[in-house]
Amino acid sequence: MLSDNRIVIGKGEQEVFIRPEMANRHGLICGATGTGKTITLKVMAESFSDMGVPVFLADVKGDLAGCVKRGVRSDAIDKRLSGMGYDPDNFEYKNFPVRFWDVYGECGHPVRTTVSEMGASLLARLLGLSDVQSGVLSIAFRVADDKGWLLTDLKDIRSMVAYITDHAAELLNRYGNISKPSAGAIQRALLQLEDAGGTLFFGEPDIKLSDFIQVDEDGRGYINILHCAKLFRSPMLYSTFMLWLLAELFEDLPEVGDPEKPKLVFFFDEAHLLFSTARPMLTDKVEQVVKLIRSKGVGVYFITQQPSDIPNPVLAQLGNRVQHALRAYTPLEQRAIKAAAQSFRANPNFDTEKAITDLGTGEALISFLDEKGRPSIVERATVLPPQSAMGAIDDERRKAEIHADDMYGVYEEAVDNESAYELINSAAEQEEEEKRKAEEEKEKQKEKEKEKKEKEKATQKKKSEAAKIASSTMNTIGREVGKSISRGLLGTLKKWIK
Numbered sequence: 001m002l003s004d005n006r007i008v009i010g011k012g013e014q015e016v017f018i019r020p021e022m023a024n025r026h027g028l029i030c031g032a033t034g035t036g037k038t039i040t041l042k043v044m045a046e047s048f049s050d051m052g053v054p055v056f057l058a059d060v061k062g063d064l065a066g067c068v069k070r071g072v073r074s075d076a077i078d079k080r081l082s083g084m085g086y087d088p089d090n091f092e093y094k095n096f097p098v099r100f101w102d103v104y105g106e107c108g109h110p111v112r113t114t115v116s117e118m119g120a121s122l123l124a125r126l127l128g129l130s131d132v133q134s135g136v137l138s139i140a141f142r143v144a145d146d147k148g149w150l151l152t153d154l155k156d157i158r159s160m161v162a163y164i165t166d167h168a169a170e171l172l173n174r175y176g177n178i179s180k181p182s183a184g185a186i187q188r189a190l191l192q193l194e195d196a197g198g199t200l201f202f203g204e205p206d207i208k209l210s211d212f213i214q215v216d217e218d219g220r221g222y223i224n225i226l227h228c229a230k231l232f233r234s235p236m237l238y239s240t241f242m243l244w245l246l247a248e249l250f251e252d253l254p255e256v257g258d259p260e261k262p263k264l265v266f267f268f269d270e271a272h273l274l275f276s277t278a279r280p281m282l283t284d285k286v287e288q289v290v291k292l293i294r295s296k297g298v299g300v301y302f303i304t305q306q307p308s309d310i311p312n313p314v315l316a317q318l319g320n321r322v323q324h325a326l327r328a329y330t331p332l333e334q335r336a337i338k339a340a341a342q343s344f345r346a347n348p349n350f351d352t353e354k355a356i357t358d359l360g361t362g363e364a365l366i367s368f369l370d371e372k373g374r375p376s377i378v379e380r381a382t383v384l385p386p387q388s389a390m391g392a393i394d395d396e397r398r399k400a401e402i403h404a405d406d407m408y409g410v411y412e413e414a415v416d417n418e419s420a421y422e423l424i425n426s427a428a429e430q431e432e433e434e435k436r437k438a439e440e441e442k443e444k445q446k447e448k449e450k451e452k453k454e455k456e457k458a459t460q461k462k463k464s465e466a467a468k469i470a471s472s473t474m475n476t477i478g479r480e481v482g483k484s485i486s487r488g489l490l491g492t493l494k495k496w497i498k
């Protein structure tokens with residue numbers, strides 16, 4: 001709930017709120033299943049939208065889509081508000097400007113990028129290539145660049161890898177060795193990515209990042225909801241998408257230092273999936289990007305069950321923290337609770353560790369950064385209810401929203417423009433055509449040769465027939481002359497032959 005330009009999340013002894021100027025210092029929402037993480041995220045996202053800050057959400061269960069509908073008053077919500085000291089009659093229920101996206105194009109506008117945009121090194125990391133294989137992949141990119149061939153979709157990069165393998169000998173001097181087994185490994189990894197939905201993700205029209213950073217006509221930030229139910233089943237593609245998005249934003253957005261409010265806020269629900277499936281190199285990259293993206297005015301908020309789901313170097317950068325209840329059945333869980341409690345600045349009024357296990361649904365331990373960027377003393381607070389509807393929406397409503405959106409039609413139809421695949425194919429066809437012509441020319445030449453030879457043969461035959469006649473005459477004469485030759489009259493014979 002936006003109140004006095006503060007992002008109010010809940011109330012304990014006092015209201016707890018995120019300062020807009022500290023919102024790009026990232027955050028974490030943790031808690032066991034069903035404790036209220038997604039609703040807390042929703043409450044934050046709504047306030048950002050109201051402030052004119054666009055939001056990007058990864059929606060794993062589909063339960064964030066309700067942002068598009070006005071919330072419904074209920075006894076439970078009234079009770080919650082009264083308990084917090086608010087008058088339920090004054091609580092405003094409303095819907096928010098929402099834009100649905102989906103890599104598969106089924107539950108939102110399609111989101112695509114091109115292979116060239118992704119770049120060789122990121123693609124190599126995501127395909128899990130070895131150093132040698134990565135080297136071959138970057139040769140494919142360089143040859144494509146030098147030839148002016150665009151790498152748009154996966155068939156482009158597949159034919160490019162095939163092309164450099166076929167032309168390895170002539171490329172050797174300029175680009176280095178292109179090993180066949182490495183190229184084979186790349187092709188196999190690309191096939192896997194294709195099966196995981198990469199065919200849809202890589203293509204055109206590719207997403208313009210500015211389309212994620214928009215406000216509506218009333219100046220409210222769009223809540224961009226990426227439908228992830230299916231995407232999460234393909235961890236490789238999910239990681240690809242996440243990292244690409246962060247990296248692209250980092251590349252594209254100008255440096256803003258410490259803005260008075262963020263340019264964009266990212267929420268990643270079920271973030272443990274990102275790190276548990278990511279390769280170590282990928283985690284390094286996430287750490288690096290999260291660190292640097294702050295100065296571009298982008299706040300990144302991770303949502304997961306335990307703080308330990310997030311690698312320490314990333315965790316250390318998450319300044320705004322909400323800890324919902326955790327369970328403590330096993331020694332491992334007890335240790336996790338201890339660690340979570342120790343990450344907060346203690347409040348003398350309660351025992352943090354004990355409180356973590358006591359919290360009710362929609363209650364949390366909260367510590368946001370103060371005006372100097374220091375974590376505030378932890379507060380035990382009840383989280384506000386969201387103003388929009390909780391839970392999912394039906395397919396009809398989703399479809400209607402997607403169609404009514406002015407973004408509808410911009411990305412819906414994939415186009416297959418001329419790129420490396422087509423150019424390589426036409427180059428191969430041309431090569432084939434030239435070969436065919438050369439072959440034809442050779443045949444013609446052969447034919448000519450044959451005709452010439454036959455003519456010569458015919459002439460020869462005629463000559464030899466004439467010679468035969470002559471020789472038989474000569475023989476007749478010869479026998480007589482022979483007598484002369486034998487008589488030593490050789491020169492006379494010569495005369496005869498002439």
Ligand SMILES: Nc1ncnc2c1ncn2[C@@H]1O[C@H](COP(=O)(O)OP(=O)(O)OP(=O)(O)O)[C@@H](O)[C@H]1O
Nearest residue numbers: 032033034035036037038039361362383384385386
């Ligand atoms: N702040 C809140 N105001 C009102 N109701 C809440 C609040 N927080 C949680 N609830 C109730 O608790 C339910 C579960 O909350 P939520 O879906 O946010 O849990 P979660 O931690 O995201 O669970 P999961 O790990 O399964 O995704 C909600 O559907 C809602 O009914």
Ligand SMILES: [Mg+2]
Nearest residue numbers: 037038039269
């Ligand atoms: Mg949830």
